[in-house]
Amino acid sequence: MSDTGNEKYVQFRKVKKSYDQSTLVVKEFNLDIRQGEFVTLLGPSGSGKTTCLMMLAGFEDVTSGEILVDGKPITDVAPYDRNIGMVFQHYALFPHMTVAENLAYPLTVRKLPDNEVKRRVADSLALIELEEFGKRYPGQLSGGQKQRVALARSLIFEPSIVLMDEPLGALDKNLREQMQFEIKRLHEKIGFTAIYVTHDQTEALTMSDRIAVFNNGVVQQCASPDTLYEEPANAFVADFIGENNNIPATVHELNGDYFELTLGDESRVRAISPSKLEPGQECILTVRPENLFIGTPSSHNDNSIKAKFITHLYVGDFIRYLFELGDKTEVMVKVLNDQQAPSFKPGEMTNLTWSAITGRALERP
Numbered sequence: 001m002s003d004t005g006n007e008k009y010v011q012f013r014k015v016k017k018s019y020d021q022s023t024l025v026v027k028e029f030n031l032d033i034r035q036g037e038f039v040t041l042l043g044p045s046g047s048g049k050t051t052c053l054m055m056l057a058g059f060e061d062v063t064s065g066e067i068l069v070d071g072k073p074i075t076d077v078a079p080y081d082r083n084i085g086m087v088f089q090h091y092a093l094f095p096h097m098t099v100a101e102n103l104a105y106p107l108t109v110r111k112l113p114d115n116e117v118k119r120r121v122a123d124s125l126a127l128i129e130l131e132e133f134g135k136r137y138p139g140q141l142s143g144g145q146k147q148r149v150a151l152a153r154s155l156i157f158e159p160s161i162v163l164m165d166e167p168l169g170a171l172d173k174n175l176r177e178q179m180q181f182e183i184k185r186l187h188e189k190i191g192f193t194a195i196y197v198t199h200d201q202t203e204a205l206t207m208s209d210r211i212a213v214f215n216n217g218v219v220q221q222c223a224s225p226d227t228l229y230e231e232p233a234n235a236f237v238a239d240f241i242g243e244n245n246n247i248p249a250t251v252h253e254l255n256g257d258y259f260e261l262t263l264g265d266e267s268r269v270r271a272i273s274p275s276k277l278e279p280g281q282e283c284i285l286t287v288r289p290e291n292l293f294i295g296t297p298s299s300h301n302d303n304s305i306k307a308k309f310i311t312h313l314y315v316g317d318f319i320r321y322l323f324e325l326g327d328k329t330e331v332m333v334k335v336l337n338d339q340q341a342p343s344f345k346p347g348e349m350t351n352l353t354w355s356a357i358t359g360r361a362l363e364r365p
Helices: 049-057 099-108 114-127 143-155 173-190 201-207 225-230 235-240
Strands: 010-018 024-033 038-042 064-069 084-087 161-165 193-198 210-215 218-223 245-255 258-263 268-271 282-287 303-314 318-324 330-336 349-354 360-363
Touching: 010 049, 024 049, 024 218, 038 049, 038 201, 049 084, 049 161, 049 193, 084 143, 099 114, 099 143, 114 143, 143 173, 173 201, 193 201, 201 225, 210 225, 210 235, 218 225, 218 235, 235 245, 235 282, 235 360, 245 268, 245 330, 258 282, 268 303
Parallel strands: 038 193, 038 210, 084 161, 161 193
Antiparallel strands: 010 024, 010 064, 210 218, 245 258, 245 282, 258 268, 282 360, 303 318, 303 349, 318 330
């Protein structure tokens, strides 16, 4: 992401949306997006993320609040006057037009000169590395090629913002991963402002400068991928972003920078917390599977609990171990598949250890 450009290029200010004047599908959306930034709106179906995208595009009205681009309100500006490109999941290419004609269409409707249209089409085909495909029709392309053409068509008229609504959802896993790199390559090369909607957490973590996590029409947290993963603001974000262990606990006391917690089996552990927790309060202790270790406590892993081995799952480059704590809470541990990976018999007891700084005490949802 570039360090130059308007810090508040796109602004959502107290934006709300209701379809029936009663229920708010977007309850109050506030977000500033830097020029050239890649921001992803992430959340489960029905959480409000696509509605926010459609309001920015002008395809949905804003119930209340204001949207600004480059300091100017656009709430009353027609969609075709907003200079915004759009990429959809199902490509939206014209089947009766060739690839070159599809790319040229946004330019011809803007009445650009023929020589400028030809130049931009040639440049766009080179940009997506499909120079030899200009005369083909969409039906003659693979899914990945269609999506590259759809992306190039959204960029060819040089929009100020490009909106992408689940653009890779129709592709298989390998194609989806290839297109993630392709979109990032184009973003870094051209520097357009991108707002991307997905429910795929891995996609969001891979591609974004920042991610806004939605739930029930409210942004739960907006931060960089590493901050969201390592420092979730609440139990929903911790559970939605990546794999996570959620262990019921009760706050015992605050001791320096750490909360001392009592688990269901009466084990005592320490954790940090972004919340203002009180002694006696029930909470959730979250620990990532890769931050848990199997075996004897060390100076680096100051928390230790007893656990019973249940089973393991072989996933190639790593192994997932499933354990059960004394209160029947199940805990997953992720271990690299190497010569150090331990083996257990069902029911065998061992220690699970982790550093207090990698566990977070969060309010119960």
